[in-house]
Structure formats: structure tokens, C-alpha cells
Amino acid sequence: MESSDKTDDIEILKRIENGDNDAVTELYNTHVDRIYSLILNQVDSDREMAQEILQETFIAAVRSAGKFRGKSKVYTWLCSIASRKVADYYRYKKRETKHRVQYSVDSDEIQDTSDNIITILESEETNKGVRKTLFSLPIHYRQVLLLKYVEKLPVSEISEIMERSPKSIEGLLTRARKEFQAKLTG
Amino acid sequence: MKYTGTDENTEKILQEAFEPATLSTEYRDQLLKNLIVTASGNMKTSNKSLWKKPDLWVAVAVVVVLAVIGYGIWLPYSVWDKLTS
Numbered sequence: 001m002e003s004s005d006k007t008d009d010i011e012i013l014k015r016i017e018n019g020d021n022d023a024v025t026e027l028y029n030t031h032v033d034r035i036y037s038l039i040l041n042q043v044d045s046d047r048e049m050a051q052e053i054l055q056e057t058f059i060a061a062v063r064s065a066g067k068f069r070g071k072s073k074v075y076t077w078l079c080s081i082a083s084r085k086v087a088d089y090y091r092y093k094k095r096e097t098k099h100r101v102q103y104s105v106d107s108d109e110i111q112d113t114s115d116n117i118i119t120i121l122e123s124e125e126t127n128k129g130v131r132k133t134l135f136s137l138p139i140h141y142r143q144v145l146l147l148k149y150v151e152k153l154p155v156s157e158i159s160e161i162m163e164r165s166p167k168s169i170e171g172l173l174t175r176a177r178k179e180f181q182a183k184l185t186g
Numbered sequence: 187m188k189y190t191g192t193d194e195n196t197e198k199i200l201q202e203a204f205e206p207a208t209l210s211t212e213y214r215d216q217l218l219k220n221l222i223v224t225a226s227g228n229m230k231t232s233n234k235s236l237w238k239k240p241d242l243w244v245a246v247a248v249v250v251v252l253a254v255i256g257y258g259i260w261l262p263y264s265v266w267d268k269l270t271s
Contacts (some may be wrong), residue, residue: 131202
């Protein structure tokens with residue numbers, strides 16, 4: 001991490017700690033979309049729950065702005081707060097093993113049978129299958145796969161977010177990919 | 187597309203399945219307002235008068251305890267000096 005980026009991050013959070021509304025707005029506008037996507041992808045596209053966790057994440061960040069020491073980037077720090085909130089959601093709501101996403105395509109709505117539409121539908125069905133498979137994995141497998149392949153974060157940042165060693169993350173990635181492959185192709 | 191479990195394959199398949207999401211403008215604005223209210227609450231907490239800060243009272247309590255201990259250590263020597271003089 002560049003030292004100037006680190007200084008900027010610490011500066012913004014110090015200003016937030018001192019009640020600077022412009023700093024809050026800057027932090028929010030910079031990171032809200034990525035954090036929302038990350039959360040939404042982890043909670044099975046449940047928008048209402050994703051918005052609730054998003055609010056909890058940013059409120060927790062604003063309240064603990066003074067505790068940020070600049071050891072990681074602000075984005076990584078926000079991801080770690082969000083990932084903990086998501087893990088809490090699954091732990092205490094107990095929805096993970098019972099939740100099934102129902103996908104269906106209403107054939108009455110399909111008026112056009114051109115090749116483009118068929119290709120789009122096949123592609124969407126594939127994507128739905130991929131999402132359904134990912135959501136059937138344990139939460140820590142899901143988180144590590146999303147952080148690595150959708151958010152494209154390096155292992156070092158994922159290890160900070162998930163509070164595990166880089167070696168542990170490498171092992172987790174291997175196991176997650178194996179289980180994902182087994183479920184997707186099995 | 188056949189899934190082979192490689193890094194590149196996994197990235198491609200997940201990137202296609204998970205597109206970036208956007209918040210509604212209404213919710214976005216409302217959340218920002220909530221955050222600014224929260225940040226203002228932080229400011230009020232840090233502006234408490236000096237005597238309302240718990241850290242100060244802890245420091246005062248430590249000083250008082252050390253003073254009492256110090257007095258307790260000094261007192262017997264003082265009494266002994268007077269008895270023997």
C-alpha cells in the first residue's frame with residue numbers, strides 16, 4: 001500500500017472521528033457501491049438484508065473511525081466489517097442451511113424465440129445455476145471465492161478481511177474451489 | 187462452458203454470474219443522512235466536558251490510591267522516629 005494512500009485513509013477517518021460530515025460523505029461515496037455488491041453477493045441477492053447489513057457496516061465504521069490504524073486500506077477494513085456482519089447474519093438468523101433460492105422462467109412471458117433470446121436465456125440459466133451452487137456452499141467458502149474472483153482481491157487483503165493467515169486463505173481457496181467444482185459439475 | 191476448477195475458469199464463471207449491484211438513489215441518500223447523524227453523535231461524545239470523561243476519573247483514582255499507599259508506608263516510620271527520639 002502506498003504511504004500517501006495510507007496517510008489519506010488515516011486522515012479521512014480522523015476527520016470522521018472529529019465529526020466532519022464532508023469526510024463521511026467522501027468515505028461513503030467512494031466505497032458504498034463496492035461494499036453493497038460484496039454484501040449482496042454474499043446474502044443470496046436478498047436486497048432488504050443486504051441494505052440492512054450495509055447500513056450496519058457503515059455505521060460501525062463511522063463509530064469506530066478513531067480505531068483505524070492504517071495497517072490496511074480503508075476498503076479492506078470496510079470489507080472485514082461487512083464480512084463479519086454477513087457471518088453474524090448467517091450464524092444468528094440460521095437461514096443458511098434452510099434457504100433455497102427459487103428460480104423460474106415463466107415461459108408465457110417469452111414472446112420472441114430468436115437465437116439471441118435463446119442464448120440470453122441459456123446464459124442466464126447458467127448464471128443462476130452458478131449462483132445457486134455458490135450459495136449452497138458454507139459461508140466461509142462463499143466469502144473467500146467472492147473476495148478472490150469477483151472482488152479480485154489479493155490473498156494478503158483477503159487474509160486481513162477474514163482474519164486468517166495468508167497460508168490458511170490459500171488452503172481455504174483450494175478447498176472452496178474443489179467443493180464448488182464438485183457441486184457444479186456433480 | 188465446461189468448468190475445470192482452474193483459477194482463470196473460476197474467475198470467468200463467477201464474474202459472469204455476479205454483476206455489480208447498485209443502490210436506489212432514495213436509499214443511498216437516506217443511508218448517508220443516517221451516517222452523518224451518527225458522525226455528529228461521535229462529535230458530541232468527544233466534546234464532553236473534561237470532568238465527564240471516565241479516563242480522567244480513572245487517573246484521579248489511581249493517584250489517590252497511590253497516595254494512600256504511600257501514606258500508609260510513611261506513617262509507621264514517622265511514628266517510630268517519634269517514639270525513638
